[in-house]
Amino acid sequence: MKKIIAGLMVAAAMLTFGCSGRNAAFGVVDMRKVETEAAVIKTTKEDVTAKMKELKEQMDKDMAGKQGEEASKIAEDYSAKAQLVQSEAQNKLKASLDTALNQVAKEKNLGAIMIKEAVPQGGTDVTKEVIEKMK
Template identity: 75%
Template structure:
């Protein structure tokens, strides 16, 4: 989840730069965002529940199967698990992108960057982004 959010942040920052060459930029503490944004926690909880439910259902469907039948069931559930993970990632990406764009617009920032990638400067907008993530 952490790698996903960091990657999304970089992609969003690049997008934000194209929306105006303002010298002002913001920074976001991704560690704090991951720890405090309610949507991250609820998405992780939802993902864990869905994955556990899939595992229970797969175990049920595997009963009495072996060989090719078992392999087909496992492949089926692997595809379902990937879809569930993709949906969770898309939900977080959408929320983060929307929050970053809103904060950048409200504060007239040319970009919002990951705080770890900025040696100095920038306006910390972490709390604003957390508040906007839905």
């Protein structure tokens, strides 16, 4: 999930920065700090964990006494449900991050916001503002 968010953020920053002009001011965000401090990420992880636990318990009940193809089919169904839960969580986090980044960029008049670790120097650190705006 971290790699997906980071990759999407770099791509969005590159597109925005490339379209804004060469001398545009840019921001940087520490994604590690965002991942550890943003409340929406913590609650989403907790929700995913709880839903996965429920799915596992339900699957165990449905698998009781089942064997062979029937058990395999049940396992596939629950695997698909688990993937859907994770996908929905990733989409929620991506939307939250995108919204926060856009708001901060607009408020601070920044041409782009890039991942801090990918920028050797320069840029305005907007990590705190992004964390506050993620919902």
